Amino acid sequence: MKKSLLFLAALLMLCGTLCAQEKVRDQKDKTQYSSVFDLLRNEPGVTVSPGGGDGVMPKITIRGVSTNSDQTQPLFVVDGIISDNVTYLRPEDIYSVEVLKDGTASIYGVQGQNGVIIFRTKSAVQAEKDAAAAAKAERKAARAARKKK
Numbered sequence: 001m002k003k004s005l006l007f008l009a010a011l012l013m014l015c016g017t018l019c020a021q022e023k024v025r026d027q028k029d030k031t032q033y034s035s036v037f038d039l040l041r042n043e044p045g046v047t048v049s050p051g052g053g054d055g056v057m058p059k060i061t062i063r064g065v066s067t068n069s070d071q072t073q074p075l076f077v078v079d080g081i082i083s084d085n086v087t088y089l090r091p092e093d094i095y096s097v098e099v100l101k102d103g104t105a106s107i108y109g110v111q112g113q114n115g116v117i118i119f120r121t122k123s124a125v126q127a128e129k130d131a132a133a134a135a136k137a138e139r140k141a142a143r144a145a146r147k148k149k
Helices: 002-021 036-040 103-112 122-148
Strands: 076-077 081-082 094-100 118-120
Touching: 036 094, 076 103, 094 103, 094 122, 103 118, 118 122
Parallel strands: 076 118
Antiparallel strands: 076 081, 094 118
16 A cells, blocks of 8 residues: 555656646747736736736736635745745746646645746846855865865
């Protein structure tokens, strides 16, 4: 029984990583959008209703109306931080957009019941690269120090 549950859990995790593909945008592609919501209109399965002015969120639907409440707004995650309003994002600052629709959104629990839209900004990606380079340099320096002893 335990083996079958572990196998099922591993299969679900594998499906989650294969089903949810992060789309990295071309720099030329981002410049044609005036807002982050125009960029979302081209994502498959995402419906952005017209409306929403300066600083006002338009109605975004991924999976329809929730059965637990009348909310339709998906969960927004910007660089790993949950956000209620993403009007401050500019399309040219976005590195990638990932839309989680089905079971893959379940990792966010009840908050992700209407779907999840994950944004990664260029500054966060650059910070990750810098941190990885610094860690690599520290490991190299530690190895060199061990060899000297």
